[in-house]
Amino acid sequence: MRLPAELWQNILERAIFVPKFFDTDPMETYGPIYDLLRSDRLEYWASERLRNRLRRVCQDWNVFLKRFDHRFVDIADVINGVIPTEALPSALRIYLSVGRCKDEPHSPTPSSMCLCRLLNYDPILKIPNNGANATLTPWKLRIIEFSPVRSTISDFLWERYRISNLKSIIYPTPSSLISASNLQAQPTVIWSSMVDLPETVARSTTFFSMLTTLRLTLDAKTCPLPLHLPSLRYLFVSLPFPGRVARLVAWLKVIGYQLTALFCEGDLSERFSQRIWEVCPSIEVLQLSSSVFWTPPPRGHPIHTLQLEPQQDNLRKRVCDECGRIHAVILQLSASMGEYAASGIHTIACSGPWPTARASSGWMGYTGYIGNLFCLKRQAQRHGIRFVDRDWISFEDYVVSQLEMGQPI
Structure with a gap:
């Protein structure tokens, strides 16, 4: 029986589909835990190798799949x-x-x-x-x-x-954003490493109308920040220098009510989390430095996931309250796991993948594995909290993946 052309074409197209690499709004599709910078090209080239093999099956398949060159x-x-x-x-x-x-x-x-x-x-x-x-x-x-x-x-x-x-502009130059704005583009993603945005772009009332994901670096300048962001849900902000928190809070007072996820990197005041609940009443995912003092959110707040950045002096060693051994403090929490659980936190992510953490602290058996992270994982489990790395992979899943690849644990 010969399959209808429409059916086998649909099957072939799905076979070579590379979802994340070509997704123009990945945060909406995969959730805010998806890291835009990890849209690995290896997946694309793997799909290309498969496409080329499928083209050799028959002439009809060859003609159809050539469209995807x-x-x-x-x-x-x-x-x-x-x-x-x-x-x-x-x-x-x-x-x-x-x-x-x-x-x-x-x-x-x-x-x-x-x-x-x-x-x-x-x-x-x-x-x-x-x-x-x-x-x-x-x-x-x-x-x-x-x-x-x-x-x-x-x-x-x-x-x-x-x-x-x-729809998606990754690491643009200031001039490219100006050109895109002048041509009335309406991107869904702008992932920028530049400090602030060009003034003419920031003042646009149409350029950001469809934007769901924005990443930028804040300075203490008086350069305006975009205020007309009706579709924004995921905000990534880098604060490399001290003294920028007030500017961020002022901006969040205008746009924070609509955010689902807020990722803050860099120098934050110790009481920053207390302000977050006021200006971002709807965030479900929050990234902070582990040095920020944890203030419980008000009752009914939807926050459920917390990503913590280790402090710079995170390799000091001390006696662990969990296991009684001396090992490196990779992640110093500002609250107990019980307090996080009482705040509605279901998942905690530490910034840094398991392999990196292992390399920085050495292998000392399961009780001393990757500094204090393994002990924190056990504490989290007792309180019903899932403890994962920066790539949102649990320790157990990491171990299984290593074993499947024949790599040492």
């Missing part, structure tokens, strides 16, 4: 001549990195100019060189990720027809 494109591969420029309009995700021009590998010609030449694109007139009336087919591009090497490599992208489907 170059779903992900690294711009350096285009500049180097590994991937044709014709692949760009079909790419769902583009990584903006620099490379050597394939025709002039030893030339100092900027990558951006080389790319414009390859695309037959006039960067001054901002039109194809074959004329202003050329057909401009909208690109499929959904996700842009910038490499740490800042350059003007993205200049060619900022045309309306090329970003009409853009």
Whole structure:
């Protein structure tokens, strides 16, 4: 019996699907515990190997699966001549990195100019060189990720027809955000490492209207912060310098009521958690430094998950109240597990994966494993709290995964 084309095409498409890598709103899909920076390319390349094997099954499958060529494109591969420029309009995700021009590998010609030449694109007139009336087919591009090497490599992208489907912008430059805003893009994710946002972008009333996830670094400057964020649910804030908490609290007084998750990295005042419950009455997931004094939330608050950042002096050793042994204090809590449980906390995550914690403190058997984390895990279990690492993996699951891979525990 021959399957209908629609059915086997649906099966093949599902077989090569890479959910997280191409998801334009991963926090909404997988929950706030999903780490945007861990959208591993290995999953994509594994799906590509499977796709190529399936293409060899028969001609019909080959023709159908060819449609999915170059779903992900690294711009350096285009500049180097590994991937044709014709692949760009079909790419769902583009990584903006620099490379050597394939025709002039030893030339100092900027990558951006080389790319414009390859695309037959006039960067001054901002039109194809074959004329202003050329057909401009909208690109499929959904996700842009910038490499740490800042350059003007993205200049060619900022045309309306090329970003009409853009939803996720990862590590953008200030100029790229300005360009995206001017072209009336409405992303769902902005994951930025820049300090604050460009003023013209921050004041926009339309650019952030669909934004659900935002990450940025706060400074003590007077540069405005975006206030029109009707869809924002997940906020990641880095505070690398002291004295920024007041600015964050003032901002949260305006937007905090709608947040589901708040992740704060860096220097926070010891009484910060007391203010959080007032300005963020709906958060379910909270990340804080372990040095922040824990103030129980008001009755009925929906908080259930807490992620704690270790302090910088977290490798001092002391006698453990749990096991009576001397081992490193990887994570110093500001409250007891009983107090966390009474506050409605069901899950506690420590910042740092189990392998990293093990390497930093050494293997000393189960009672001394990874500093005091194993002892904290046992305390958490007694109070019905799930204790996991930064990757939201329990110690038991980590051990099982190591055994399955034949790795030493």
